[in-house]
Amino acid sequence: MLDSLQHKGRRKKMLAQISQKHEFHAGVIEAMFKIPRHMFVDYGLDHLAYLDKPLPIGARQTISQPYTVAMQTHLLHQKVGKFEKVLEIGTGCGYQTAVLAQMGFRVFSIERQRSLYMQAQKNLARLEYHSPLLYYGDGFAGLPKFAPFKGILITCGAPDIPQGLLLQLEVGGRMVVPVGECTQKMVVIDRVSDNAFERSEHGDYKFVPMLQGTE
Numbered sequence: 001m002l003d004s005l006q007h008k009g010r011r012k013k014m015l016a017q018i019s020q021k022h023e024f025h026a027g028v029i030e031a032m033f034k035i036p037r038h039m040f041v042d043y044g045l046d047h048l049a050y051l052d053k054p055l056p057i058g059a060r061q062t063i064s065q066p067y068t069v070a071m072q073t074h075l076l077h078q079k080v081g082k083f084e085k086v087l088e089i090g091t092g093c094g095y096q097t098a099v100l101a102q103m104g105f106r107v108f109s110i111e112r113q114r115s116l117y118m119q120a121q122k123n124l125a126r127l128e129y130h131s132p133l134l135y136y137g138d139g140f141a142g143l144p145k146f147a148p149f150k151g152i153l154i155t156c157g158a159p160d161i162p163q164g165l166l167l168q169l170e171v172g173g174r175m176v177v178p179v180g181e182c183t184q185k186m187v188v189i190d191r192v193s194d195n196a197f198e199r200s201e202h203g204d205y206k207f208v209p210m211l212q213g214t215e
């Protein structure tokens with residue numbers, strides 16, 4: 001499937017709509033303009049890909065709403081620059097992963113469902129995004145081998161701040177994590193020193209849950 005002029009037009013319109021709701025950093029909107037979201041969802045959902053809505057991606061999971069992707073990327077970008085390491089938990093179909101790679105971050109991403117991990121690999125390879133490193137595993141464990149990370153982005157609803165992951169955050173780095181059972185607060189944690197963290201909240205969202213183990 002191609003990224004046609006029509007797709008580009010619809011993508012531009014959708015990005016203009018979400019930009020009216022919040023003043024996102026221009027770099028975030030530019031990166032999202034580069035990524036053909038319709039190529040991350042089932043062919044049959046093509047006509048819905050440029051609505052500001054989550055969509056099913058199989059395995060009872062969803063691709064995040066574009067507004068949410070913009071917000072998480074925007075919050076991360078306030079602390080993380082080009083070529084810095086970012087750990088994403090919840091690769092899903094790989095859409096947010098591609099946006100992070102397009103921002104110029106060095107992306108590591110973990111997915112706990114094998115079918116999605118494989119789907120994301122295919123989606124990213126097809127678009128020639130070879131730089132993000134994808135891992136199949138339980139994101140609660142993070143990737144100690146590659147820690148510390150300047151940014152940690154969690155794209156599923158965590159019951160609480162995952163303490164083990166906080167330790168994989170660099171001093172000066174930022175974690176963006178939706179926290180809560182049914183609905184989630186978008187929580188930002190900045191590691192200001194070895195032992196000190198600052199917390200702020202950025203609105204209410206609804207994510208699929210962050211689950212233990214793999215399947």
Ligand code: SAH
Pocket residue numbers: 061062063064089090091092093094095096097110111112113116137138139140155156208209210211212213
């Ligand atoms: N970033 C994706 C969002 C996918 S939904 C996008 O761009 O659309 C969230 C994903 O988190 C799901 O695929 C789910 O399987 C995954 N997930 C949930 N708990 C996890 C965990 N502990 N470790 C890794 N991935 C997890």
